[in-house]
Amino acid sequence: MFQEPHKFTGKLFIVEGIDGSGKSTQLRLLHSWLEAQGYPVFMTEWNSSQLVKQTTKEGKKKKTLTPTTFSLLHATDFADRLAYQILPPLKAGMIVLADRYAYTAFSRDVVRGVHPSWVRKVYDFAVKPDLAFYFKVPLPIAIERILSGRAKLKYYEAGMDLNLSHSLEESFKIFQGMILKEYDRMIEEFGLSVIDATLEIQEQQEIVREIVAENLKGFSTKRRNYAKRNKVFWRRFAIPENRRA
Amino acid sequence: MFQEPHKFTGKLFIVEGIDGSGKSTQLRLLHSWLEAQGYPVFMTEWNSSQLVKQTTKEGKKKKTLTPTTFSLLHATDFADRLAYQILPPLKAGMIVLADRYAYTAFSRDVVRGVHPSWVRKVYDFAVKPDLAFYFKVPLPIAIERILSGRAKLKYYEAGMDLNLSHSLEESFKIFQGMILKEYDRMIEEFGLSVIDATLEIQEQQEIVREIVAENLKGFSTKRRNYAKRNKVFWRRFAIPENRRA
Numbered sequence: 001m002f003q004e005p006h007k008f009t010g011k012l013f014i015v016e017g018i019d020g021s022g023k024s025t026q027l028r029l030l031h032s033w034l035e036a037q038g039y040p041v042f043m044t045e046w047n048s049s050q051l052v053k054q055t056t057k058e059g060k061k062k063k064t065l066t067p068t069t070f071s072l073l074h075a076t077d078f079a080d081r082l083a084y085q086i087l088p089p090l091k092a093g094m095i096v097l098a099d100r101y102a103y104t105a106f107s108r109d110v111v112r113g114v115h116p117s118w119v120r121k122v123y124d125f126a127v128k129p130d131l132a133f134y135f136k137v138p139l140p141i142a143i144e145r146i147l148s149g150r151a152k153l154k155y156y157e158a159g160m161d162l163n164l165s166h167s168l169e170e171s172f173k174i175f176q177g178m179i180l181k182e183y184d185r186m187i188e189e190f191g192l193s194v195i196d197a198t199l200e201i202q203e204q205q206e207i208v209r210e211i212v213a214e215n216l217k218g219f220s221t222k223r224r225n226y227a228k229r230n231k232v233f234w235r236r237f238a239i240p241e242n243r244r245a
Numbered sequence: 246m247f248q249e250p251h252k253f254t255g256k257l258f259i260v261e262g263i264d265g266s267g268k269s270t271q272l273r274l275l276h277s278w279l280e281a282q283g284y285p286v287f288m289t290e291w292n293s294s295q296l297v298k299q300t301t302k303e304g305k306k307k308k309t310l311t312p313t314t315f316s317l318l319h320a321t322d323f324a325d326r327l328a329y330q331i332l333p334p335l336k337a338g339m340i341v342l343a344d345r346y347a348y349t350a351f352s353r354d355v356v357r358g359v360h361p362s363w364v365r366k367v368y369d370f371a372v373k374p375d376l377a378f379y380f381k382v383p384l385p386i387a388i389e390r391i392l393s394g395r396a397k398l399k400y401y402e403a404g405m406d407l408n409l410s411h412s413l414e415e416s417f418k419i420f421q422g423m424i425l426k427e428y429d430r431m432i433e434e435f436g437l438s439v440i441d442a443t444l445e446i447q448e449q450q451e452i453v454r455e456i457v458a459e460n461l462k463g464f465s466t467k468r469r470n471y472a473k474r475n476k477v478f479w480r481r482f483a484i485p486e487n488r489r490a
Contacts, residue, residue, distance in 0.1 A: 051314065055300045068324040068370050069296065076317040083311045114370075121366040125313050125359075 017135035020142030046100030107182035262380035265387030291345030352427035382442035
């Protein structure tokens with residue numbers, strides 16, 4: 001399923017990159033631009049489903065997660081969001097924007113120690129995005145952005161479970177470097193659209209918009225038949241919205 | 246990993262079968278018999294890890310589980326138990342008895358609609374059991390045993406999520422029949438040891454013990470070097486024990 005283009009009427013655009021690559025900023029800018037043009041847009045974030053939120057939180061707190069359970073919990077989160085947040089708007093002809101997608105698992109989980117082909121197979125139920133942007137940034141720049149803007153790194157975020165270093169900051173650097181290598185390997189494998197994340201924010205956004213505009217040729221900006229039953233339509237989407245609260 | 250015999254010093258014996266096949270009774274009898282002979286035994290049950298317990302419970306209550314999330318949650322539970330309950334005693338030379346194993350997922354989840362090869366791949370991290378008993382029972386006998394002894398069938402237990410019937414009991418019958426067919430298909434695929442579950446309890450147990458005794462030839466009944474550091478050893482096992490409470 002993940003290898004072939006989906007057949008839904010909507011569009012799925014996703015962004016990937018290591019922490020500090022600026023991908024979320026770019027996605028927000030894309031979001032505003034698409035909405036300004038009248039496109040119906042739905043946003044979804046990695047690891048945000050209500051279903052496994054508590055479990056992931058407790059597992060992280062107790063530090064009992066193994067690479068496999070860590071990976072499976074994220075896959076469960078993803079499967080839940082796919083069913084309730086990604087597929088419904090996609091089927092309804094909306095543009096779905098995802099901050100991180102299966103590729104995050106393919107990089108992080110593999111660095112944690114699961115087999116590359118295993119985790120790819122686990123996510124086989126996923127839908128192939130119409131566009132997958134990879135914000136490529138040199139490690140020192142990303143590290144600088146993260147460490148200057150954040151209070152404290154978390155245990156799993158820094159990859160402390162991998163015993164790379166006793167220092168949170170040092171472990172984070174090594175961990176992010178390993179993830180970066182996995183991303184680079186995936187560019188060709190999945191045909192990721194590489195964006196130079198060292199460029200100015202506006203420069204990057206222009207490139208992104210150009211690629212998106214090309215992909216949206218022939219895609220209608222008009223809301224479709226569901227616009228006539230606005231109430232029912234939004235009631236359906238009230239579910240995932242509330243679950244994220 | 247799941248295809249090849251494991252290399253640990255312990256033994257892993259598992260039982261499978263539809264609800265009402267009598268497999269749990271047989272496993273308990275085997276447990277007593279093995280302990281009476283001085284073997285160190287550790288028992289583990291399907292869907293019993295503390296990690297995803299709450300999530301599974303709530304997902305079932307709200308009826309929001311999809312076939313994929315249902316399957317992934319059970320795989321997470323299994324991966325957690327494998328890491329904390331199955332592998333440590335197996336490595337320590339104990340006999341691990343498991344009430345249901347990956348085959349339960351291969352039957353139930355496939356009936357729910359996930360792809361047979363996908364779910365097999367998801368469980369690829371599992372350890373191949375030394376013996377896998379399949380308690381084969383005709384559907385009417387199993388149904389009779391379950392319906393006569395239980396207060397009320399639960400929604401997912403009865404497969405109500407599959408829309409097979411509006412009646413819990415009718416749905417349960419169809420669901421169990423479908424699962425039975427999946428089990429039958431797996432006998433050859435995984436070399437399951439088939440036990441005729443229509444025989445008397447003691448008759449079945451004699452057959453089981455004979456097969457187990459044959460498998461245990463050359464396996465020492467003595468507790469090994471860890472007996473000398475009893476305290477440390479049991480402290481390690483106190484973790485999974487408490488998590489199940």
